[in-house]
Amino acid sequence: MKLYVYVLLVFVVFTLYQCQSYKKTVAVNHDVAPDTTNSPVIHAAAAIKLMEVEEGFEVKLVADEPLVVAPVAMTFDAKGRLWVVEMVGYMPDVNGKGEEHPNGKIVILEDKNGDGLMDDRKVFLDSLVLPRAICLIDGGILVAETPNLWYYDIKDDRPGNRTLVDPKYADEGNVEHQPNGLLRAMDNWIYNAKSSKRYRKMGNRWITEDTHFRGQWGISQDNYGRLYYNDNSINLMGDYFTPGLGVANSHQKSVNGYSERTVRDNRVYPARPTPGVNRGYMSDVLDDSLRLKNFTAACGPVIYRGNLFGPAYDFNAFVAEPAANLIKRNILSEKGLVVTGVQAYKGKEFLASVDERFRPVSLYNGLDGALYVVDMYRGIIQHKTYVTPYLRDVIERRKLSEPLGCGRIYKIVPKGKKAVPAKFSQDPKVLVTLLGNENGLVRDMAQQILVDGKMKAAIPFLRQAVKDVKQPLLVIHALWVLEGLSALQTNEVLVLLESADWAVKMQALSVLPSVINGTSYRFYVDALVHLLKEEDELAASYIAFVANYIKPFNENAAHQLLIDLVKKYPANPYVSAAVVSNLAYREEDFAASVLRLIPDTNLVINKQLQRVVTSVRNTQKNRDPLLMSKEFPKGAVLFASSCQTCHAADGNGISSLAPPLNKSEWVTGDKDKLISIVLFGLTGPIKVNGHVYEAPEISADMPGIAHSEEISDDDVAQVLSFIRGSWQNNAGKISIDEVAKLRKRLKGREKAFTVEELESK
Template identity: 40%
Template sequence: MKFFSCTVVSLVLFSCKPTVEEPVINLDGYKIEDGFQLEVIASEPLLEAPVAIDFDNQGRIWVVEMPGFFIGETTPNGSIKILEDLDNDGVADHAKIVLDSLVMPRALALVYDGLLYVEPPKLWFAELENDKVKNKVLVDSLYAPDGNPEHQPNGLLINIDNWIYSAKSNFRYQRKEGKWIKEPTSFRGQWGITKDNFGRLYFNDNSRQLLGDYVLPNRLIRNKYYTPKEGQNKLLTDDQRVYPIHPTPVNRGYIKGVLNQDSLLVHFTAACGPLVYRGNNFTDDYNQNAFVCEPAANLIKRNILEFNGIYTQANQAWQEREFLASTDEGFRPVNLSTGPDGNMYIVDMHRGVIQHHAYLSPYLRNISAKKKLDSIVDFGRILKVSKKDIPNQKVPILTNLSANKLVDLLKDSNGWLRDRAQQLIIFKNDKKVIPLLNELVKNVEHPLAQIHALYTLKGIDALSFETLIAVAKNSNAEVGAHAIILLESFLEKKHTNTVANLFNELLGKNSMIIDFYISTTLGGWASVDKEQFIPLITLLSWKYKNHKIFQEALISGFSNKNIALQMELIETIHAKNILFKDVLLKNINQFKDEKPNSLYVQIGPSKDARTNGAKLYSQICSACHNSGGEGIEGLAPPLLNSDYLKGNVEKLALVLLHGLQGPVTVSGKQYHFNSTMPGVINNEQVSDKDLSSIISYITNAFTNKQQHIDANKINALRSKKSKTGVEYSEAELKEMFTD
């Protein structure tokens, strides 16, 4: 099925047949930005609760369905389908089932000429033949461990560096010579992940619409004994304002400030599915704009990304209006994709209630029942957004293209086609295209194609040292940055003179981007030739003495074998460069204390790993407070040595039962969040005994004062409501308990 054009249709029938008459859907309640059009290209009865899509080499949409969410999370009713358009009118009329009887499947990616997909807790790769699974390989048995489905890994985004990244996960994956590789990466986001043309990653969580890394993945975490703070997981905009066009019931709508006087949602509460648009069917001013779903308010927001050196920020395209907003309370956009035709596609789960039952407040439960939102369950849609005055481009069937033609596609203006061409060349591993790739990689008139060609050559093991030197010298800053990174593959003494000369030449360009990526790699080169590279470390640490991100970049290149070199640096750097000294000392002390970055270790005491409390904590709490209790910036405070865990155990039980609204103080630091910690009092699946087990676990795991409270006492505390009848505040708890 090729979705290159379609006609808006309306709902006329429901059927369980795999081939159906195209239903008619009324879009009168949908308001999209002027100059754009919105079209339904797939809907019920072919779809139910879609959560993710990808396009294959023929342009067909593959979709993951998760109908069990909220209503049957152990039921094997999930599936992966191919949507087909048998009458070629641009609207799906047939669904081909590839996999069914899945329990809560949540992500897929068409990579390596096969299907990568998630059925918790496992990540699978399936080879395909005639749209059927031929062989199935277990990639990771613990990709998405037990837990709330709102907080399990997802995404499966293949980046320009040939690695596959996920939201809500600190691992990345790659298939090389038929074997799967798994290695640590930074923890990112909650639901959905996207990238820009350079290869930076973007994500979000419920209350913060757009987060991102200033820098390319893994550049700041290669030093296992340093945990960077400045370059990744950054809030790109403080503006969390939303502008729905009708009153929207949300889970915490009873809290002051969540809704305005007209019952309209004020700030993001369910941000998900971000997309940096890299297609070519919108106008230039939409290139690399960041779109964000807000299913709770039935809308999609547009942000404009701005790049300033190595820093990124986002600004809402408009105030008082959205790119797309709807009065349809079933419209639940949860994911966005750029298609092979350069348009934007919306995954609409189309459900009345999308708040997980574990955190569903009585307020939303009652409103949903009153408005009969809980009856909107057997729906699902894929929508297409296109520009009215730009004709749809003809998209090639990639399976029919030669390797030479695929190389040409690396220059295409549509990022989806560039990405897929890169993957296919690597998969085909046709060495005959190496001369073409080497020619393209030096063509400075096509900088995006240069970056793709670099990693395509890397993927087929055909990247040469001489090529990288030439590309770094002659290309723009972003292309040069990638060449500098890839030079680490040739980190040997015999290359140090050439690389030192290159770096000195590049530093003369006075480019912050070039300077930064040289900074990330100097530690490695200094380990084999300190005489030539230590002066460069000193130069850059001083030039950017007020930029902590640069000091962290310099540290990132050091391995744990470079401690003596770092101590030498402390003695030689300029006395006024206190910031770099502090970073060096922190790294040295972490090494001496044997405290590596938590990404590289199993966090938490193993003696509690099999307890019921630990399992429940993993399912209910760790999504916000992290598996090791460190908390997640912008989402939840740390539990490690928290006053709440060391204080009165009844106060802790009240917080778990009834919830807590901010601000919250932990170890003398006050935390302000846009969201509220929900209690579990209305979660029928969490018993008093379960809460007792959780308290025993977290007080033992995260403090030196294990505490216990009897299940009967917890039951008695269920009726001990706050003054407002909802979540407790810290001030009210202080009045009740002196600790």
């Protein structure tokens, strides 16, 4: 054990030395952009000078190596310290060899002299394998270390007792496609990207619930607790509704108003040529100047909620693009329930660097109102599973594999403005006042301190705060603190349901599932009926969602709410989807009753009902997946780890990611075409079962795995045989020889196939 620790220490010291040595060898003028044929390591101070940031702003260093190494995520504590996740083991070389080594860390960074630059590093946890997310809560910390989600008590900045919260937090997919985020949201639940689970600590118990599947890397919330996320080719996605609603019906594949495309424009404007992107060889990936045209590694989005940038930046979304060394700014707007956005600029970015090793992977609001940037700072950003020969050649030729011991955290601030972090006391009255602070992160932190501290002494001040009609944000946070303290009263909610401020009413509707019980439900039913009679269409979808929580106490009242909603709003897609979310295992009966009431089959409600009825009937026809797993065990494992994260466990595809495999002619048809797609990938659009799938309904590209050293011909044969016989597919097996023969015939191919190519074969 001592020898292992010694070896690990030598490795860490070596990587740090390596990064410093690289810097020393760069004898160029740091005020001048480096030659794009090379990719030297640049000192952090000099790297800032290579960034083009929006006029009126400046970039300031918060921490760099050796204080922080390979950072991928962070969070603030109430003392203003940074807790940082270091994924040191990510892609040690172009083959990813050594990723399983336990060299990841959770570290605490502190600015002890108050100059804005971190000057103290404390290792909280080490010997972790690819840690990916953290969340401070209730005197402890959640740590996501594949595949587990752990909770550690914190004692004097040291880990105490450890509890296993979820042994399957990230047990599927590779590093790029595993859950992350651990966002502690306004509703006191913890949400994730690339996941359909949410978590909450209730006393000493951890509760796990289903929620909507969201995004790929990074997750953020706005001032009203709605969530935003993206995947690698999509600028920004988000929810029109608060997050805990609408997941009761597993037969409903998607719910209108969740996982919506918030910003549809995916164009990017790098400051430098970006040849080192995975599909740089394809004609439509780079422009004439070899710059990336559209997002290929979008991640780490954040809704700016600070009080430092000025009104023009309120309700703005910033998105990181590490493959193109830039940060995108989007301006969001709201009309009714719908949130949409446009890019802030054409032809330029909020921030773009000519330093190829600048890899922004996560963005955060700061307690000082600044925008914080986590820069992994390394050459390789693409995971080994999808590295093409083209990218491998770029990496090796330009020596991008090393060094691995770098990392930076920056903050972006307006010039001439001093970013002063908020201070928190344990005075309940002061903390309640902070719930109305202009800085959204300060409001969040005050809420969390009150809930974690179980501060019953704050309740009188909170009851006053929920009556403050002049400060809606104060009202909203006070409402959720009372909910978190189990102190929210029925009369308080009923008053807020009548609020003239839609944002406040929305939160009152959202909190109902937490407060409805056998005594109070009667009052809430009356309030919902009253909202219906007032023809409050904004509230209608929420009423439908909440009806599901009325049902255990009065099934007839819940049913009548749904019928009244259907009659009043039969053409509203959001109301219809919310109604359907209540109907698990009684879809056909409800659809028949609605048709008798409203016989027009072209109305939205009838179309959505028919869609879910068809889904139920198809599911009933599916084969038992356990049988296929027994016949093709390696295929089942590979499907779970590499395929279902985009195509879904039931093979019916995931909106914005991938089309269905179930009943797909591409799966059940010509074997060579299917093998070709899996080996080398496919560029859309593609027609499946009569429907043309293209961006933004799915990702524009499916990556191939022909160049992965970890996936053999036997693996490919097994996974394809598994999907050709699963669900309602009933096609023949694929042999190892068939895969090997085609791989040999296509030797030397790099680019993904198009449908036209495959159809001409």
